Amino acid sequence: MRDAVEAARVEDATLTRAAQAGDIAALGLLLERHRAGMRAVALSILGPGADADDVMQDAALTALRRIADVRDPGAVGAWLRMIVRNAGRSLLRGAVAAQPVDELHLQSPEDGPEQWLERSAVRDWVWEALEELSPLLRMPLVLRHFTTGVTSYEQIARACGVPVGTVRSRLSLGRAKLTAALAATADAAHGDAEQRVLASRIEARETLAAAESGHFGKLLTERWSPEIALLSGPDRVGGWDLLVRSMDNDVEEGVRQRLIHAVAGRSLTVWEMDIINPADNPEHCPPGVAWLMTLDDAGRVQHLRLAHSRPVQLMDLLPAACYVMDATSKE
Structure with missing residues (x-):
């Protein structure tokens, strides 16, 4: 025995x-x-x-x-x-069953070079396989396993504009497709996911700084797709004008955002933010928001969905950006 x-x-x-x-x-x-x-x-x-x-x-x-x-x-x-x-x-x-993938930018004192390289290689390999999935399957998997605040079935359903049952089925199919994609990409060259995340964190902070200095519209024009669309589920609810007007209104009213987590692939990026409300209006916005961004072939943001940590009614959306950002929750 x-x-x-x-x-x-x-x-x-x-x-x-x-x-x-x-x-x-x-x-x-x-x-x-x-x-x-x-x-x-x-x-x-x-x-x-x-x-x-x-x-x-x-x-x-x-x-x-x-x-x-x-x-x-x-x-x-x-x-x-x-x-x-x-x-x-x-x-x-009541918490999510899966823990998010961290960005692996901090090395444990117990890790040697071999463990560090193995961990980085697996991360890059997973992201390469994720890029092989369709957008409909990729988004729920990334939210479920790579973010910190949009991980429950209900939150993913609101963000994607689909029923909870559809989220379950897409996750199940997505995991099966991911397994096949991992096998297919095992010997392929894998991009550096860590560098993408680091670059994305810098871009997020530059975006918030531009908003606070009144240059949000200029930054969107220079860096985002001219076809930028704010989506609620599958529907377009606005574009450049709505985003700029809403962000400017929020900044003027004293609302600030702080990046807490970033996820970055070639076709999908997620910025998770804490929202800091003005002292005289602490309930102005929900406490957090996730920017869910799909990218065009040039790496520019083309579609934006935003999901708050708690839902907001659509009639309350305008004119503040923190409300616009939860248009995704009204499906």
């Missing part, structure tokens, strides 16, 4: 090291080896049903992006079950 356990540990360790080196087939074998144990944990917390299935799917994607974090490759089974356990408990507490 002891020999069998030790042999299993050795096989787990071999597969884990291969997965950390970027072998998607090895990761698939690991997940299959430990699927029964992972599912048992999910069922013990959530019972049978869609929630347990969702947690299992989320755990697989979490394992993909965090496999480089495994310190004891022989104990990867316990690590996988821990991911499921934490996700299930988070779901019961």
